[in-house]
Amino acid sequence: MSLLRVESLQMFLDSAAGPVRAVDDVSFEIEPGGTFALIGESGCGKSMTALSLMRLLPDVGRVRGGRVLLNGRDLLALTEAQMREVRGGEMAMIFQEPATSLNPVLSVGRQIGEVLARHGALRGAAAARRARELLDAVGIPDARRRLEEYPFQFSGGMRQRVMIAMALAGDPALLIADEPTTALDVTIQAQVLELLGALQRERGMGMLLITHDLGIARQLASRVGVMYAGELVEVASRIDFFAAPKHPYSIKLFAALPRPERRESVLETIAGSVPSLTTMFSGCRFAPRCPRVWSRCREEIPAWHGAETGYAVRCHLYDAVDAQLAGGGPAAQAPTEESASSLQAVEAAPLLEVDDLKVHFPIRQGVFRRAVGQVRAVDGVSLGLTSGRTLALVGESGCGKTTVGKAILQLLKPTGGSVRFRGEELTALPAARLRRLRGEMQIVFQDPYASLDPRMRIGDIIEEGLSALGQGGTPPAKARRTAELIERVGLSATMLGRYPHEFSGGQRQRIAIARALAVAPRLLVCDEPTSALDVSVQAQILNLLKELQGALGLAYLFITHNIAVVEYLAHEVAVMYLGRIVERGAVEEILREPKHPYTEALLSAVPRLDADGRREAIVLKGDMPSPSQPPAGCHFHPRCPRAMPQCAAAYPAETRLGDTHRVRCFLYE
Amino acid sequence: MTPVLLWTDALVFLLVACGIASGIYISRREYLLASWHRVGESRAGMASLTLLVAFVVVGLIDSLHYRPRLEAASGQPGGYSGEVRSLLDVLLQPLRDGTEKTYSAPLAAHLYARETVELPDGSQARVFPRLKHGGAHLADVEAEWGRDVTLRTLRGAALAVLAGLTFVALAVLFAARRWGTGWQAAWRRIRRGETRFAWHAALAALGMLLLLAGPALSLAGGYHVLGTDKVGQDVLYLTLKSIRTGLVIGTLTTLVMLPFAVALGLVAGYVGGWVDDLIQYLYTTLNSIPGVLLIAAAVLMVQVAIDMHPDWFATAAQRADARLLALCLILGVTSWTGLCRLLRAETLKLRELEYVQAAQAFGASAARILGRHILPNVMHIVLISVVMDFSGLVLAEAVLSYIGIGVDPSTISFGTMINTARLELAREPVVWWSLLAAFVFMFVLVLAANLFADAVRDAFDPRLAGSRRSLPGKMA
């Protein structure tokens, strides 16, 4: 008997526009000890499915039909009191945001103790002992002391471990993990994923893993289900699925991933957008965006095929013509467009030279708020960039990479060092001169929702730079330029009169790019421009950026934590750790032959789709220290698997390993 | 006659002009229109808006002031009376002039106090004398009063129904034309509330209002509908006159403090540094003085200044008006701090947003960023706090006037009405009508303002509107 069996689950959300069919006819099973990964892009209904199982829906949501059998008992038929016995007991859940999911004013011990009292009837000393065991089990050292502490005293990764300990406290048979590592850095993610896998093996627990990251699913899952627009479209074992996905949507998802071997080609994208879930569907939900659509797709809702073989897919392509397709299958088509030219003649003179850049923020304390110390957010960063090239600045959150970008643009006043743009020293430039240069260097931000003023029309937003810098000439000339720009980024000039809220995340990011392009910049600082976007949309933006670089000769300073994007887009890479660049060089050098132990660990921590066994996953110990109190010597040595005594003594100097490859590590001195 | 423009009149009309201007501004901006449409969709919002409009109309009519010409005395060029009247006084002339000797109950024909009168036979008796105006047309009160009152009430109600039907018919015809449907269909949709805007709520509120106003109007021709007060003034007249004072305090106070609060809040939040410290110090200091005491101190000072310089004012009305305006200013000075603090906090948040940083990356000046990006994005907070403050200010006026630091005693307001009537419930027999009239009018005004403010807040700050959730237990 399976541990969990979901049958035709249907859940609607009430809205002004009618019921939103957030979860529609979803069925799957989880074996004891098995992991079922629910994959899909944002808004596809995967989290809502999990909340329906827990019966923790928002107040507008109601389950309309189906059964949820946990160990044979239908959860949807239980009374609320019975259901409370199940929640946190037989079935526990961990959430995406460890920062907000723990109660800030209760100690960790109390929050775990609550579950022990509720489901294990443990109190007092027995409960304290059990709580300590749980913290030990999830790898939190010094458990006795940590139980007295509050969530704000834990780092993000540690908080997620606390969440896991809390979920384990009821000794659940099924653990639901809703994007458990999305809010974490990649090295911390590796720690947590390893922990989840180990715990599951030890306890023989079933797991429902919800993720948007195919790599994570590949690492942890035994079976995989792909959701699109509220329904499952494909359910298969992990091995079969990752060998050859069958549904056109899944195929598209894989093809949209940026990968090194796709560097010279255009990424596949999915046309259009997810349909509104308030509509009554009469055909396949993916039909409007499907490259292999045919008339039947629009008229008839596809049925499941191949359920008996363990590889089920919901697509008409596998219908009557099973045999014919079995051979060819709707395989990914090779991209037809010619590769975007990125190999321009390298200009002799560098566009941007940054030397020993420092940005320190004072820490104020005491009665008179005197500066008692400094956060060395950026502590001696040097880099250079020429026209038509992309330099990726890679690092985890808090390493200072965004601060570097802002300091280069003089949006933050650097504490020291020099920034030369086209030979001019920006840090010493009078305000009026600087203002004239601002047109030549622009920035694209991470959050497409915060980067456009909600009170302005798109036309005014794009025109803003022209008006602020007094460029663009007469109003009609400006209007022409605006129309040109919006079409340049792939939108229509008819959209200029609209407001940002009418646009999707990807469209907003295009508008933000058009706004930056308006003043004809030579340097574009891209601060994580795709990290808030779904994979298929990310592919569109990456294609656009690549195409613009080829056409306009733009230089990109690409700030990111996403290694896959670096592999696809960058020419050079600089890896930052705690305010300093630890390694830099050409993209092949860094990604193929990383020298610095941190770079090695960072690269190996990324969950891979093509695990070729070439690299052993290196899981780093501990968290990144605070930049206000960096460790003495090499900042990385407390976490470094290859640390030597001298690492604690001094920060290593830069070693040249080739024409372009430089590293700061004693291993290479 | 010669028109007189009191200071508060000028500001009231300025406010009306601002209202019209912002209406035009809003109608050109989709995102603002969308929010106002949400106000229109709220039943409570539309009903309370209807009532507020009625109050505002009375207030505006009462803001058109003039001085009547005096009868030219034998060949002399006629001067102007020292008394300032408003259009409302003209409309309510009979009520205004129909003063009695002292208390009389609502709709009474007799005074509420016995008087000793000399009977025709020379003997003296203590009787309730007939009123000079209320029910004076009745020859035999005993016999005719009931019939007369009923008749007048019915006549008024009939008029109200007629007027109400006219309004409904106009609305239905307008709607039918707009939607291109027949009038029956339009009526059905309005009646069932299937329209986008809650027209049925507005019409219902209007109907209730007419049903009360019609009979009152009809009865007012022959009686004191709400009785008379201690010096024989008609209570209905007093309550209607009080409306303007309440509205002026509730709106002008906001008008005078708004520029300071907005400018200082934005600058403190955006510029930061010592400017921020200074502005914070300023409002913390002002805030630390208990409001009532600061108002009391300031009003005492204004009173001294006004009393010291009787020559500043041509008429008593102008003097009272100056004091009303001063009260608005003082209330404004004491009440801007809350909004300023809110705006500072919001600006601090907005300053870090990426669209502001994008503007900074273009080298846009602080003034440009404040004007183009920050101000439009905090306007909803300003609006919400303006409508929320209104009801509080109307209530504050009553308390302050009661304490004696409010409006001039000669200004008719809810506060002065309550102040003069406060001991009436302790009388034997009880005189309840002045207090009840003030209570009901004030309650309706403040309640309508509160409900409207809620509708505006829900429409403009969906974060709060969405905070209603239900128990997780009731599903499946």
Added chain:
Amino acid sequence: MLAYVVRRLLYAIPILIGVNLLTFLLFFVVNTPDDMARMQLGIKRVTPEAIAHWKAERGYDKPLLYNRNAEGAARVTNTIFFEKSVKLFAFEFGRADDGRDIGNEIRTRMGPSLAIAVPTFVLGLFVTVSFALLLAFFRATYLDFWGVVLCVAMMSISSLFYIIGGQYLVSKVWHLVPISGYAGGLDAMRFLLLPVLIGVAAGIGSSTRWYRTIFLEEIGKDYVRTARAKGLSELAVLFRHVLKNALIPILTGVVVVIPLLFMGSLLTESFFGIPGLGSYTIDAINAQDFAVVRAMVFIGSVLYIAGLLLTDLSYTLVDPRVRLQ
């Protein structure tokens, strides 16, 4: 922690100086002592001698800021600013127009004020928080809807009517307790009951609505979902998780008024004839006794600043993030 408290204390000093300067400006510069004298003595028939006498009696016959005729330190100290404003810092308030010492008066009147204000405050807080919790528990039901309607209606009624109506019903119609007056000792109960109940009733509307909004905001947060995912009952979630977090915003608004309870309530005390500081203030305003008003303004500010300090300290009790950093 200690540095934080010391810093808050130091910050209070410039604010008190600001308040002092402001009152000085308001009472002595905008209107001169001459104006005040004329006002008190009647505008029409007032002689210069009478004014001089009035000023001398109250010590207003000195220069404002700098005394040319005095010697040494007295040049600064023998002035209105020093005598009337600076001395407020030492809590020397001088004498009222009736000749009584203001400081003494304040000390004796504090008792009755507190006797009303403290029970009103405590009972009011208890009632409104309970009511708000009830509404939050039954959120999005009819009970909640009508509860909110009741709150809006109650907050639309002027506090004057609560007092007038309460007095009329309870004392005049039902003859339950005396209408007004005050007595010491246990006897005071009879006189305090009505004003306290009325004070509580008058505050129910707006406070309940505010607390309800806070509770609902907390209920929407992620950690509440976590608590439910543990299998806790809705009541446990409300009392163990939501209430404790909601205390932080509630304290912000509540603690600051605690010291101000000393000042009593202007309206309640004057309606019920309670000899507290509230009625003292009202009498002073009506008699235009500037010395008393000035003293009360200063005390009010001191108490308000004390309230801000208490608020900051109270955070450390409920919020570990403040306590431990």
